[in-house]
Amino acid sequence: MSNLSEKVQAVFQEPGCAKNQAKSEKERKKGCTKQLQPGAAAGGCAFDGAKIALQPITDVVHLVHGPIACEGNSWDNRGSKSSDSLLYRMGFTTDIQEMDVVYGGEKRLFRAIKEAIDRYDPPAVFVYQTCVPALIGDDVEAVCQAARKQLGRPVVPVLSPGFAGSKNLGNKLAGEALLDHVIGTEEPSYTTPYDVNIIGEYNLAGELWQVQPLLDQLGIRILACISGNAKYREIASCHRAKAAMLVCSKAMINIARKMEEQYGIPFFEGSFYGISDMSEALRNLAGLLVRRGAPEDLLSKTELLIRREEQKAWEKLKVYQKRLAGKRVLLITGGVKSWSVVSALQEVGMEIVGTSVKKSTEEDKQRIKKLMGEEAHMIEEMTPREMYGMLKEARADIMLSGGRSQFVALKAKMPWLDINQERHHAYAGYEGMVALVGEIDRALHNPVWQEVRLPAPWAEE
Amino acid sequence: MADVITSRKACSVSPLKMSQPIGGALAFLGIQGCMPVLHGSQGCTAFGLVLFVRHFREMIPLQTTAMNEVTTILGGMENIEQALLNLAQRAKPQVVGICSTGLTETKGDDIEGYLKLIRQRRPELADLPVVYVSTPDFKGAFQDGWAKTVAQMIEELAEPATVRNEDQVNLLAGSHLSPGDLEEIREIVESFGLRPILLPDLSGSLDGHIPEDFTPTTLGGTRLEEIRAMGSSRATIALGEQMRGAALALEMKTGVPHVLVDRLMGLRAVDRFLHLLAELSGRPVPRSYRRQRSQLVDAMLDSHFFLGGVKVAIGAEPDLLQNVGHWLAELGCELRAAVSTTESIVFSDLPVERVRIGDLEDLEREALGCQLLLTHSHGRQMAARLRIPFYRIGLPVFDRLGAAHQVLVGYRGSRNFLFEVANLLIAAREEEEGCHRLPVRGAPVEDARACQCQGEERSAG
Structure with a gap:
């Protein structure tokens, strides 16, 4: 447990995070996450965050040590794609029972690791600690160490019980697990x-494959x-x-910074969303590589590619300019950086009637202001009822948001598009x-909107 | 007949089971104006919420007491109090349902005690009914959580009556019944001139209708007054073995006698149900159902060519397994593999050699050689590996539309089910024989046509 709280503190001290560094010593200790309101909270836990961050590793067994809820209620629900192994899409859990809660779940965990290796022969097993084993004091790290020794396979403990905090904290704790147990343990073949x-x-949705070519x-x-x-x-x-590029700065800054510290790999923060952002990312990557000794013609090659x-x-x-000019967008998002989308939508003549800045940094907000003008309608917090009202009264033509609020738009009979993690379309790169x-x-020009708004012939005004 | 075997594995792979608290939460979602709350970490709620959103494609009111490490150790009374106050102020529910989780059960929170103290301290909550159910994640499964919750609703909310209403019957619905099923059942019961009170009634809340306005609580379902009035009913019909406990509780509390109708799929089962309703109401079976019965018999005759001798694998919660398993066996299918989630007496006469309480990995192993798989959406990976047709039943169904409207019960539902299953088998056979594949370039076209003709003959025969 002490190990966990040390990790949590370390993550809160993250020097790479500008927001963190702007705080006083005392504020920083409290952490990044706002105190959750019982009865008025939404969002995932630290375990959820750790799983989101690591589950995309395709060829390992992701074993969840906990009662059935943690894995049974949630497995195979994310859209991260693989070009090869499908092992990551299977759910593995110790499904601990009352007896394990009473007598401890360490033996069951060890057996589960062994069974998973025997049956699926993965290059490694990631073991996720959850609330109940953390509370009863199962020493997941020790079990993983013993398993690694006896079974001759890397077994990585991921200490991120749900009650430690938010999804975002879980992302970072997952990063710590990689830094402590995985990165630097093998050498590339060339x-x-x-x-x-x-x-x-x-x-x-396969977004990496829009960038990789x-x-x-x-x-x-x-x-x-x-x-x-x-x-x-x-x-x-x-x-x-x-060199390295850090894509979603809030989630894994600790990995980027510590790899710079330990292995001298310089990094920059960038995004693949939006045309100018994509170009910036390519430029920065090329620039860093040349600085680290790559031939200089990479720079001109990059510029050529960008222009094309x-x-x-x-x-x-x-083609879309005529069709979309003047349409009003309500942009409620955290994951995809608001401003990168804003500039692209403005380019085709759309009007942003509001954008959420709940998860944006000061820098992000400045950029939004620059793009949308000083009166930019920045929304800190919007209740579903307010969103519904805004759409129902047609103060916006379409809402772009995460799946959580989709029904707010659909029940108001307004177009909606998913731009968060469960989306089925890939939006990265050009x-x-x-x-x-x-x-x-x-979405906007589907005739279905006229149809669904038709009142029944017998409906009273 | 069937032996019941519990998996001895330490590592559950590809879980079939989901946890008790979200089973309880779903039952609460069948009450009008309700707000279910999970007493646990925010992740417990987030996972359940996402699961239901993906299945029903509806907004799901589900809150959390947002426990963290410290509040867990100190006890969650303040969090429950805060949650109730916040909800009463913001969402204004007519009733709040609280389910405990693995986390708070491990700690051992005395929630009943807390609620008494909170009520003393907070007179403003005096008019807010709160139903609490103990549902640890590390015991039982989804169906158990649902069953306990319905029984608890009755304990807390039903009242004995002095006057008996001869037309009124209580229908206690198990978790295996979809909103579509409930609509069908209500229609059947009403056709006998009876007035049903359905508890819980997901057909009122999660049937995918468009509400007039935005509400933060459930959009429909059993009304509080209806639950209170259950004591004045003529009889209670428990729909599903899992509802036996709740029916008994109601009988003990109010003296309303109960009958158990554990099966609603298949000719015999629906016959028995209608016969019971005819006896209860003193009315003959309506003409439309006599007609439907005859249609079902005809459908059985038409489809038996395709279903007879087909080897089937089913993974489902006990009551659903019982319904689907018996019906398929009556149509000549051979139940080769049956996996379920929790103990139940319904297994004893299931026409299968053994029922395993286990996971989809167990089912996959036992399904070798089977020609048809029936389970929830998580079976999609194993169906692809086994290359056999896959019919989705139960919850969650997140990769197809219309889960809420899937009707399996009554003559009509039984008929549709067997057509759909037979069509899947026909399509699979055509696929296998390559009937609709375009002829290879250069190959004579006649070959393809000949193949298609055979297919047509067979389906006509």
Whole structure:
């Protein structure tokens, strides 16, 4: 337990986080997460966050040590794609029973690790601690260590019981597990001056594959993506990369910063969403690689690619300009950076009538202001009832948000598009932004909206 | 007949089972104006919420007491109090349902005691009915949580009556019945001139209708007054073995006698149900159901060619397994593999060699050689590996639309079910024989046509 609280404290002290550093010593100790309101809280727990961050590693067994709720209620529910192994999509759990709660679950956990290795022969087992074993004091780290010794296979403890905090904290605790037990434990079979790590990209709906071909064209090799479509060995040997890109800065900054510290891998924060962001990301990657010794012509090659791809994308977007000009968008999101989407939507003439900034940093807010003007309608917190009202009164034509609020829009008979983690369409890179605008167009111009709003002939006014 | 075997594995792989608290929560979702609350970490609620949203494609009111490490150790009274106050103020529910979780049960929170103290301290909560159920995650399964919760609703809310209403019957619905099933059952019962009170009534709340306005609680379901009035009913019909306990509780409390109708699928089962209703109401079976019965018999004759001797694997909670298993056996299918989630006496006369309390990994092993798989959406991976047709039953069904409206009960539901299953088998056979594959370039077209003709002959025969 002490180990867990140390980790949590360490994560809260994260020097790489600008928001953290702006706080006083005392504030920082309290952590990033706001105190949850019983009866008025929403969102996942730390275990959920850890699982989101690591589950995309495709070839390992993800074993959840806890009662059936933690895995049984949630498995196979995320859209992270794999080009090879499907093992990550199966659910593994110790499904602890009352007797385990009374006598302790360590023996069951050890047996479960052994069974999983015997039956599925994975290169490693990730063991997730949950609330109940944490409360009864199961020493998950010790069991993992013993299993590693006896079974000759890496067994990685992920200490992130749900009650430790929010999903975001869980992302970071997952990062700590990788740093402590995986990264740097193996060597890559060869290296090139073009090796990079992509950190915080989960290959949802296959988004990594919208970016990877661009990198391929430049000869840039992804040594490891943490953790989308990753294999255990790739992450274990990713400390030999020359540069890194941190994609979702809030989630895994600790990995990027500590890898810079320990292995001298410089990183930058970027995004694959939006045309200019994508170009920035390519530029930064190339720049870092050249700084680390890659041939200089990479820079000009990159500029060439950017010019070509941007032109192609804008041309495709032009088609939509007429159809989408003047349409009003309500943008409620955390995961996908608001401002990267904002600029693309404005480019096709859409009007952003409001955007949530709940998870945005000060810097993000400044950028939104720059894009949308000083009167930008930034929403800190919006209740479902307010969203419903806004849509019902047609103060917006479409809402883009996460799955959680989709029915708010649909019940108001208004178009809605999923732009969070459960989405089925990939929106990364140049192609992705065109796809997003295409989806908005498809949603907005569907004749179904006229149909569903028809009153029944016998309805009274 | 069937032996019951419990898996001895330490590692459950691809769980079939879900946890008790969310079973309880779903039962609460069948009460009008209700807000279910899980007393646990916020993740317990988030996982259940996502699961239900994906299955029903509806907004799901489900709250949390948001326990963290410290409040767990100190006890959760303040969190429950805060949750109740927040809910009363914001969501204004007519009733609150609290289910405990593995976390708070491990700690041993005395929630009944807490509620007494909170009521003394907070007179403003005096008019808010609160139903509490103990549902540890590390015991039982989804169906058990549902059953306990319905029994507890009756303990807390039903009242003995002095006057008996001769037309009124109570229908206690098990968790295996979909909103569509409940609608069908209500229609059947009403056709006998009886006035049913359904508890819980998911057909009122989660049947996917468009409400007039936005509400933060359930959108419909059994009304509180109806539950209170159950004591004045003529009789109680327990729909599903799992409802026996609740029916007994109601009988003890109010003296309303109960009958158990454990099966509602298949000719014999529906015959018995209608016969019972005819006796209860003193009215003959309506003409429309006589017609439907005859249609069902005809459907059985038409489909037996395709269903006879087909080897079947089923993974489902006990009452659903019983319904589907018996019905398929009556149609000539051979039950080869049956896996369920929790102990039940319904297994004893199931026409199968053994029932295993286990997971989908067990089912997959035993399903080798089977020609048809029936289980919830999590069976999709094993169905793909086994390459056999897959019919989705139970909860969750997250990868197909219309789960809430799947009707399996009554003559009509039974008929549709057997057509759908037979069609799946026909399609699989055609696929296997390549009947609809385009002819290979250069191959004579006649081959393809000949193959198709055979298929047509067979289905006509």
